[in-house]
Amino acid sequence: MSRFYFADTGSTYALPFILNRILTILSLSLYYPWERAIQLKYIYNNIILDGSHFDFLGTGKEMFYGYIKLLVLIILFYGGFLVLMALDFTLYAIMFLYIFMAIGFIFAIPFFIHSGLKYRWAKTQWRGINFGYRGELKEFFNLYVKHGFFTLITLGIYYPWFRCQIQKYITGHIKFGHLHFEFRGKGEDYFVIYIKFILLIYITLGLYIFRFWRNIFNFFTNNTIIVDNEKGEKYKLTSNVTAWSFFELKVINFLILIFTLGLGFPWVLARNMKFLIDNIEIPDNFTTDHIRQTETDYNNAVGEDAIDMLDIGFI
Amino acid sequence: MAKGKYFDGLTSSEHEATINPSLQRLGIIISDPYGRPKFLDWDLEDIEIEYNEFAKRVKLENKTEPRKRIELELSEFLSIQDQLPKNLRLGIRSNGLRKIWLFGAISLFIIGFLIFSYFVMLPYFAEKVAINFPQSYERKLGLSVFESMESDLDIDSTKSHDLQLFFNGLGYDESKNVQVFYSKTNDINAFAIPGGFIVVNEGLINSMNNYKELQGVLAHEFIHIKHRHSLRILFRSLSSYLAISLVFGDINGILAILIQNSNELRSLSYSRTMETEADINGAELMVEKGFDPHGMIELMETLKSHTPNIENEVFKYLATHPDLDLRINNLEKVYSNQAKTLNADSLISKSIFLNLKNDR
Ligand SMILES: [Zn+2]
Numbered sequence: 001m002s003r004f005y006f007a008d009t010g011s012t013y014a015l016p017f018i019l020n021r022i023l024t025i026l027s028l029s030l031y032y033p034w035e036r037a038i039q040l041k042y043i044y045n046n047i048i049l050d051g052s053h054f055d056f057l058g059t060g061k062e063m064f065y066g067y068i069k070l071l072v073l074i075i076l077f078y079g080g081f082l083v084l085m086a087l088d089f090t091l092y093a094i095m096f097l098y099i100f101m102a103i104g105f106i107f108a109i110p111f112f113i114h115s116g117l118k119y120r121w122a123k124t125q126w127r128g129i130n131f132g133y134r135g136e137l138k139e140f141f142n143l144y145v146k147h148g149f150f151t152l153i154t155l156g157i158y159y160p161w162f163r164c165q166i167q168k169y170i171t172g173h174i175k176f177g178h179l180h181f182e183f184r185g186k187g188e189d190y191f192v193i194y195i196k197f198i199l200l201i202y203i204t205l206g207l208y209i210f211r212f213w214r215n216i217f218n219f220f221t222n223n224t225i226i227v228d229n230e231k232g233e234k235y236k237l238t239s240n241v242t243a244w245s246f247f248e249l250k251v252i253n254f255l256i257l258i259f260t261l262g263l264g265f266p267w268v269l270a271r272n273m274k275f276l277i278d279n280i281e282i283p284d285n286f287t288t289d290h291i292r293q294t295e296t297d298y299n300n301a302v303g304e305d306a307i308d309m310l311d312i313g314f315i
Numbered sequence: 316m317a318k319g320k321y322f323d324g325l326t327s328s329e330h331e332a333t334i335n336p337s338l339q340r341l342g343i344i345i346s347d348p349y350g351r352p353k354f355l356d357w358d359l360e361d362i363e364i365e366y367n368e369f370a371k372r373v374k375l376e377n378k379t380e381p382r383k384r385i386e387l388e389l390s391e392f393l394s395i396q397d398q399l400p401k402n403l404r405l406g407i408r409s410n411g412l413r414k415i416w417l418f419g420a421i422s423l424f425i426i427g428f429l430i431f432s433y434f435v436m437l438p439y440f441a442e443k444v445a446i447n448f449p450q451s452y453e454r455k456l457g458l459s460v461f462e463s464m465e466s467d468l469d470i471d472s473t474k475s476h477d478l479q480l481f482f483n484g485l486g487y488d489e490s491k492n493v494q495v496f497y498s499k500t501n502d503i504n505a506f507a508i509p510g511g512f513i514v515v516n517e518g519l520i521n522s523m524n525n526y527k528e529l530q531g532v533l534a535h536e537f538i539h540i541k542h543r544h545s546l547r548i549l550f551r552s553l554s555s556y557l558a559i560s561l562v563f564g565d566i567n568g569i570l571a572i573l574i575q576n577s578n579e580l581r582s583l584s585y586s587r588t589m590e591t592e593a594d595i596n597g598a599e600l601m602v603e604k605g606f607d608p609h610g611m612i613e614l615m616e617t618l619k620s621h622t623p624n625i626e627n628e629v630f631k632y633l634a635t636h637p638d639l640d641l642r643i644n645n646l647e648k649v650y651s652n653q654a655k656t657l658n659a660d661s662l663i664s665k666s667i668f669l670n671l672k673n674d675r
Contacts, residue, residue, distance in 0.1 A: 008369070012368075012369060013369075015418060016368075019418065019421065022422075022425055026425065026428075026429075041367075041369060042369045045367060045369035045370040046369060046370075051329075052320075052329065053370045053372075055367075126327065127322045127327045127329060128322040128323075128324045128327075128382065128383075128384055129326070129327045177326075177327065288327055289326075289327060289328045289329070290326055290327065290328060291326060291327035292325065292326050292327075293324060293325050293326065293381060296380075296381070
């Protein structure tokens with residue numbers, strides 16, 4: 001049996017999914033944080049490493065405060081438009097204000113990412129050993145703005161380097177007990193992936209997209225390393241997904257969603273997770289028996305004010 | 316006795332554990348790294364229980380730092396749970412069946428609630444909003460609708476002025492906000508736009524036999540405005556659309572319906588109840604102001620007499636103002652109830668009407 005896999009097909013999530021979806025709709029989406037917490041529990045509990053499942057300890061209540069803040073921002077953004085129209089502002093004035101606000105949002109993104117990461121990893125456990133994210137907001141913000149600025153003035157050409165810098169910072173600050181992680185991906189390699197995409201996507205009538213996705217998945221996985229400073233060892237993750245398996249995943253997911261009118265979402269979620277987790281291979285010499293607890297005190301300081309905007313992405 | 320896995324909260328190592336509940340304590344036997352048994356003893360007061368429905372495991376966690384835990388398969392835990400105090404038991408014995416019942420009950424309740432809120436609460440709130448909608452906004456909305464259709468209406472400003480005089484003379488509108496327009500359109504029709512605009516077509520005026528009918532039409536349309544009928548219909552359709560698009564997450568559609576509805580205000584079809592209300596309250600208003608409400612009935616007769624001849628055009632009017640016979644019946648009742656102290660001085664009205672009708 002594989003050491004690292006996703007254990008469910010989606011059926012155990014079907015009932016909670018429908019119930020929670022209805023509650024979210026009825027509550028005008030105020031219930032969403034609770035729905036999200038259950039979904040995350042489902043996902044984490046079905047990720048199995050060496051026979052033990054992961055735990056997500058977060059609660060809907062904790063995520064609610066952050067969610068409300070986000071909701072208020074969104075309502076202000078959209079509702080503000082109607083109010084300004086009613087107050088007889090000129091369209092130019094409104095446009096100006098909105099461009100201004102949009103720039104504000106761009107600066108808020110690193111803050112959202114940071115607080116999301118901090119919360120999510122503080123609430124992740126395996127065999128009672130806590131994960132943690134030790135990035136600093138100020139550092140991350142500076143990094144984000146600096147490389148974001150380069151990306152802007154190069155009209156996006158710098159994006160692969162930007163992405164790698166961000167990934168390097170984030171991965172480098174994730175702790176799993178006394179272990180930590182490293183990301184070694186280079187901007188130029190990521191850039192090549194994009195260049196190939198641009199060159200080949202039209203020639204292949206769009207079919208190259210599956211190979212592109214495969215390349216990205218493999219790039220991020222194969223460049224992620226687990227570091228054990230106590231043993232002085234590094235362990236490289238590997239992935240060998242094929243473009244064909246990506247094709248199969250996406251097409252079947254699409255068909256499931258279409259033919260079930262969206263009710264098949266739990267199965268699609270499970271298929272995605274299975275694809276993601278089962279395709280990450282952990283080297284045999286990496287043993288999980290002696291990971292020491294280190295993050296408990298640090299995590300206790302994480303406040304109940306999470307903005308959990310992150311997608312399922314584990315890396 | 317039950318078997319599970321023990322985690323000490325300090326490292327990730329996994330220990331096979333056998334647990335033995337007694338009155339105040341939980342006895343735990345684990346094997347240390349050398350295979351020798353090690354005995355642990357937890358105070359029941361320190362333990363928290365949690366059932367993890369997705370992992371199908373029961374977690375017993377010892378709250379004292381470092382937090383230690385034992386994880387058991389559900390069946391293992393159920394074999395010993397009777398020996399534990401009530402606060403450390405799970406109520407999930409008939410888990411599957413109970414869940415299905417609960418799910419059924421909740422869905423039924425939710426569906427019932429949805430139906431109730433869609434058909435009862437939503438119209439109620441829409442009505443409330445329509446009634447409390449600020450007058451200045453209603454006026455703005457109506458004005459934009461009126462302006463958008465003004466070019467099609469072919470308004471005669473001189474005759475509109477006369478018509479306004481006629482209307483003002485009736486004293487229906489005490490706040491003097493309503494504007495009346497004479498449209499040189501041949502449709503046998505008259506309509507009200509929210510915010511206080513009444514348009515009467517030349518076709519309708521020319522088909523009338525006397526000024527009382529015009530008094531009747533204006534009373535009818537004035538009630539539509541006074542009771543905000545069009546606004547109420549707009550808010551109803553808007554709110555049900557809002558509810559539907561909330562459920563299906565289609566917010567952009569709301570904008571579409573807003574635009575579509577403001578267009579529909581032009582050719583608004585009121586509900587039957589609203590028409591009856593406009594007829595009866597209109598007739599009552601006429602009585603109140605000392606006019607002969609029979610004008611309303613005569614109006615219906617006129618409309619009826621035109622029905623077979625100019626089919627196409629009248630059909631439009633009929634579709635929105637159905638059942639003329641029924642409406643006449645309703646009006647007869649008001650007529651028979653009225654106190655017959657009629658306002659004698661209708662000479663001015665009469666002359667304005669004749670002027671409007673004959674001056675081609
Ligand atoms: Zn009417």
